Amino acid sequence: MQRLIKLTTFVQRLALARTLGHTLGRTRTRLSAALLALAILPQIALADLPSIEQPSNGGGGGSLYDNIQGYLADAAVLLGLILTTAGFLVVAGSALGKFREATKRGEWGEFATVVVVGVVLVVILIWLANKASDILA
Known part of the structure; x- marks a missing residue:
């Protein structure tokens, strides 16, 4: 066992x-x-x-503070372009709405007024965005 x-x-x-x-x-x-x-x-x-792309406004081998400032300036220019695009879309939507009303009622004077004022507003927005980018650069 x-x-x-x-x-x-x-x-x-x-x-x-x-x-x-x-x-x-x-x-x-x-x-x-x-x-x-x-x-x-x-x-x-x-x-x-790959190396990090330097900001278009400033930076380029400078200090970290200069790079951050350049990136913030680029972001501000991008924000201005986005706001300009939003303004253009609002003007285009308003013009299309007035066009629908004008085709139904025949009030083409209001449509022409909205289009002219809208074009002037978009041109002013683009001009302001360009001026802001020049100031930030």
Whole structure:
């Protein structure tokens, strides 16, 4: 009976040793793959990355403060262009609404007034946006 218990204990230890051996083998393989990836990573990280584009207004090798100021000026010009576009769309929508009314009622004088005033407003908006970009530059 003791021999059977010893044999069973030996088999269990052998099974445990095999399991540990397989686990260690898989761990060693994973560790090797991780080390290989870490060895390659600095090569990838040191790749020739493109440089950051300098702001059109200022910057260009100056200090961080100059770069931030240049980017803010570019953002202000972009905001002015967006507002000008919004104004153009409002004028165009108003002109289209008056055109629909003019085709139904025949009041072409109001339509012409809206179009002329709208064109003048859009021209003034574009002029103001250009002046603002010149001042910010």
